[in-house]
């Protein structure tokens with residue numbers, strides 16, 4: 001196999017993953033402000049993306065809000081975690097909110113979390129291969 005064939009084959013292998021990543025980005029960005037962290041926890045955060053926290057906190061608030069619940073890095077912005085907490089309470093999803101989250105693996109940034117869900121559903125562990133990770137970036 002020459003280099004052109006190898007490159008073409010590799011591109012063909014990556015195309016479905018890149019398409020899925022693009023669709024996920026196009027759907028979730030306008031709906032949730034998704035930043036494609038690669039490990040979606042929307043279902044545990046009352047469908048508010050925790051990555052919109054300026055500090056990128058995924059396991060709860062930093063405690064730096066003012067008495068009105070506004071973010072200490074941007075006084076015009078309500079604390080993302082306060083919004084998450086209030087919505088989770090309204091939706092009866094506090095049990096999910098209290099779940100401890102895994103650390104975010106930043107190597108997966110830009111990759112599709114839908115792909116991981118699909119893999120989990122079909123019995124793979126949800127970790128991305130180098131090819132899949134590269135396809136997301």
Ligand code: SF4
Nearest residue numbers: 034035036037040049
């Ligand atoms: S948790 Fe990650 S994948 Fe889910 S919406 Fe937020 S940035 Fe996107």
